[in-house]
Amino acid sequence: MINESSNIFAVILDKVRAVSTALATEGVIPNGLDQSRIVVEPTREVAHGDMASNAAMVLAKDAGKSPRDLADAIAGKLSADALVAKAEVAGPGFINLTLKNDAWTSELKALLAAGTDYGRSTLGREEPVNVEYVSANPTGPMHVGHCRGAAFGDALANLLKFTGYKVTREYYINDAGAQIDALARSGFLRYREALGEDIGPIPEGLYPGEYVKQVGQELKDDYSDTLLKKPESEWKPIVRERAINIMMADIRNDLWSLGVVPDEFFSEASLTEEGDQVAAAIDFLRQGGHVYEGRLPPPKGAPVDDYEDREQTLFRATAFGDDVDRPLKKSDGSYTYFASDIAYHKSKLDRGFNTMIDVWGADHGGYVKRMQAAVKALSGGKANLDVKIVQLVKLLRAGEPVKMSKRAGEFVTARDVVEEVGSGAMRFMMLYRSNDAVLDFDFVKVKEQSRDNPVFYVQYGHARGWSVFRNAKTALPDLPEDAVERCRFLAKAPLNRLVDAGEVALMRQLALYPRLVESAALAHEPHRISFYLYELASEFHAHWNRGKEAPHLRFIIENDPQISLARLALVQGVVTVLASGLGVLGVEAPKEMR
RNA sequence: GCGCUCGUAGCUCAGCUGGAUAGAGCACCAGACUUCGAAUCUGGGGGUCGGGAGUUCGAAUCUCUCCGAGCGCGCCA
Known part of the structure; x- marks a missing residue:
């Protein structure tokens, strides 16, 4: 175990608090004042010394003294300290400290x-924290949009580890649902192509990318034409599994090239494979009175063409700060993505994480409240979920936008970026913005x-x-x-x-x-x-x-x-x-x- | 219509969870290489912090309201 390293601001803060306590003991100010709002921070101007404390202004009201008088008293005691060269009172009651050179x-x-190890701390007290990031669908290679989440989540995980938290880096594999179905069908089409069939243009709704060809080729190598004779119910699971394995192998490679090595890959499909954990999670919430059958008002704004008013299974998200209650089942009886996500977060709780951080893209911003509501309901308010939204990345080359066509399956992959600028430069650039600011990423500038x-x-x-x-x-x-x-x-x-x-x-x-x-x-x-x-x-x-x-x-x-x-x-x-x-x-x- | 995020110098953005006279880079102007790396550095001009109201010793930061941009708003994940 590494000891907490030095932090001179914490040292001086302790001294300021000690002085306040001493003044209370001497009867200058009352006992038991709240010292939690006292801070010691670096000054903006050199004329104000090395660091400043707001102690007098924070304590003045409860102490029944004027901030300046109290500041004088505190400064007087501080100036006797071995590390302090000068303690002055300024402005409304700041205590400006200049430290002796010895301190530095x-x-x-x-x-x-x-x-x-300088800067490492025991702040986190080995508390388990689950940081989930990237979590790209295994329907294709990682693209540049995932890079920001990867860089952010990974750096945050490093940072939390550095400050004494017990960090688990997690990747959620969205290997269930309609998109994976489409991937399987795309793979089957490429399989027929590999067998010599002319498949023509890839139909709307399927994945047109070249990368799906490998799925077809491998299936041909292993099964020759035997899958063609099987009904869909039989070939689909085979194609699906093969496709996911190929895509995930690819994604792991990409992650590795970005320097990202998750501790845990969590499969969404696994939630329903051995026992229905989604049903269990819903039951769990139902027992707590957070699930009911009812109707919702039709969605506002963007019209939903196939809207039908019906009674459905709802999570009482409004009881936990969300705006409306959220459906858990689709009209065909299958679970919504939200229902799976509830089960997934319950798994995190069951694995001992009371602090969870999810890193999501900007397009998922509207999803935050309901997920936090779910975590509150699942944990009885004990656990905390922080969702970090990373904003869009605008790709530029010498100031000109980089064109991409999603429709044709052409996009800049994570690998392209790493090969051109290197993972380090990519990561630093992605982190040279606050996560909730849109970021311009210029290939030329990053290499400059x-x-x-x-x-x-x-x-x-x-x-x-x-x-x-x-x-x-x-x-x-x-x-x-x-x-x-x-x-x-x-x-x-x-x-x-x-x-x-x-x-x-x-x-x-x-x-x-x-x-x-x-x-x-x-x-x-x-x-x-x-x-x-x-x-x-x-x-x-x-x-x-x-x-x-x-x-x-x-x-x-x-x-x-x-x-x-x-x-x-x-x-x-x-x-x-x-x-x-x-x-x-x-x-x-x-x-x-x- | 509702929710989330954002709005700070001509441009791109910080602003340390409420602190003092709001910062940096780019761009523009003027300077520094017989040198431990000039791939760097020094100086200068440039702001009603989107508008308005409130909270208090003190607001770019918190609350409310309006304006503007992005994202989202059952059966996509």
């Missing part, structure tokens, strides 16, 4: 000691080697750091080449030599990382890591260039090995955090990019 250097030392391409810019920062180590060989022959050993070696450097404003700014930026990781994990927003890494790289590039104008600021100073060591320690800190963050995102951190 000891944080850097902690970083080097922890290595790429410029500041305009954040993937490159961040990776270049990492490579530049390694370049310094390579150049340090002559001045510091003892410097280990291995990253882990070098971290340990540099942790002993005289860090108190790091006094330049640019150096301190970098140490500050590095110290933000653990706090940022935690907030990103709590918000389920991995894109915050990407933006942070961009800022860190920017700070690093900027400091690098200062050494051009002012040679005494360079990392390697020929006749001063001690300060060189200290500065290399700083570079190592940058390299380590960049590598750590890129690792969480699932993006490689290259040592050189020539």
Whole structure:
């Protein structure tokens, strides 16, 4: 088990709370005030010091004191702290803290000691979390639309693991229902084609893609023409199983090339194969009084041409925050997709997950409320389902939209993207947006080697750091080449030599990382890591260039090995955090990019 | 008609779950390479945070309302 690594903001927050408690003990303010709203956060302006707390403003009302007076009292005690250089009261009652340089250097030392475990935390307390993502239908290869969900879900899973949750990555195989039926029929058609029959154009409603040909070919190889003589009821299960196996093998390959390795593939069909788990889940809800037979008003908006008013089996979703009650059975008596999904989520509950995260595409947004309602009903309100909607990806090439024809079965596959730009660049780009913002993905820009391409810019920062180590060989022959050993070696450097404003700014930026990781994990927003890494790289590039104008600021100073060591320690800190963050995102951190 | 998401600089977007004078990149203008990687950096102009009202010490952030865009609205998954 890895210990929680250092987080200087948490340390200072504890100190602020301790001071408040001390003031209560002294009778300055009442006992038992709510300290939960107190925060310590980085300041936006350097003039405001390193970090600021709202403690006085939050406690003032209940304490019966003015925020400024209370702030004075708290600041007075804080300024006596060993880490604090200055505590000032500003504005409506902010307590602005400037830390001693020792605070930053000891944080850097902690970083080097922890290595790429810096930022790792025990926040999640090993709580099981199920993250379900991608879940593409096995009716064809993964296309680019799935990439965003894959990158997002996988990075989120990494992030949660990094912050101490027990994560299961899950892929739901939609291998039941009408679309799979269509796939089976498409496969059978290709089978006849493989046997030499002229099948003409692929009928509407079937899958026209070339990839179905493999199904026909394999069936021919294994069964020659024997399937032709069998009735549909007999050949269909055979074709269906073969088609799903072929498609899933393909999808697993694609996932792997994206760096995604699910822990669990859950088959929708399995819900009804050995015992009817869907019926069981509905019964379970019925016993809780959440299922009834009744009628629904006709759907508003887009007209439903074959609408018939009838009594049906309904889930009382309105009791759990949804807008209408939801049907569980179709008119032919089969289950709706929602019914299967209820059984599926019940399985997650039964497997011990009280925290579930589903990653869905934007077109499923209207489905969120009912699923959350179902989870509430199934768990008696104990479990929580967070649904992350990832918005559309607009594919561009040098600013021009990439044309795709779904009708002809032509689309950009996940494999196409990985082959052209690489999985790392794809993942970073997909994560350089909030999940609920539409994203422009430009094939040309992702490969560009410029500041305009954040993937490159961040990776270049990492490579530049390694370049310094390579150049340090002559001045510091003892410097280990291995990253882990070098971290340990540099942790002993005289860090108190790091006094330049640019150096301190970098140490500050590095110290933000653990706090940022935690907030990103709590918000389920991995894109915050990407933006942070961009800022860190920017700070690093900027400091690098200062050494051009002012040679005494360079990392390697020929006749001063001690300060060189200290500065290399700083570079190592940058390299380590960049590598750590890129690792969480699932993006490689290259040592050189020539 | 209803629900969800979004609306922030000319463009593309951040904004750390309510904090101080709202940030970054691109584009535009002006600068820095006998150099640890100039694939980089420095400086400059540019905003009624879609409009309006409310909540409070304090709102881009929360509530309501209107405007605009995207997605969805039994028997597709």
